[in-house]
């Protein structure tokens with residue numbers, strides 16, 4: 100397993116994505132919902148990895164919810180960067196990270212794949228994400 104670190108522009112929001120997958124084999128997914136299109140997203144995930152969002156000053160991080168309201172879209176309030184998504188799911192949570200916020204973004208060389216998820220209900224969305232998203236935690240502090 101390798102750890103791919105990254106974060107927002109100002110440094111308040113950090114991410115650590117642990118995976119054994121090769122970035123050159125991971126095609127970032129460009130969700131076509133209105134929010135993701137406006138951010139030009141390219142999400143990567145690994146169900147066998149781990150994703151950590153590190154909120155140095157949580158007052159300066161916005162956990163934006165919309166649509167079904169089941170997902171927290173993790174955005175730095177200070178610099179405006181959208182780092183990834185975090186979905187509480189029972190006792191745990193799963194998430195994804197935007198490849199372009201990782202320090203090693205240039206290693207993700209495959210073109211993004213547009214994906215349309217607008218037809219899903221909550222159950223269908225959770226079932227799909229449990230298979231493909233990364234076990235995820237939100238951590239407060241400077242860890």
Ligand SMILES: [Zn+2]
Pocket residue numbers: 107108109110111112175176177178179180
């Ligand atoms: Zn920031």
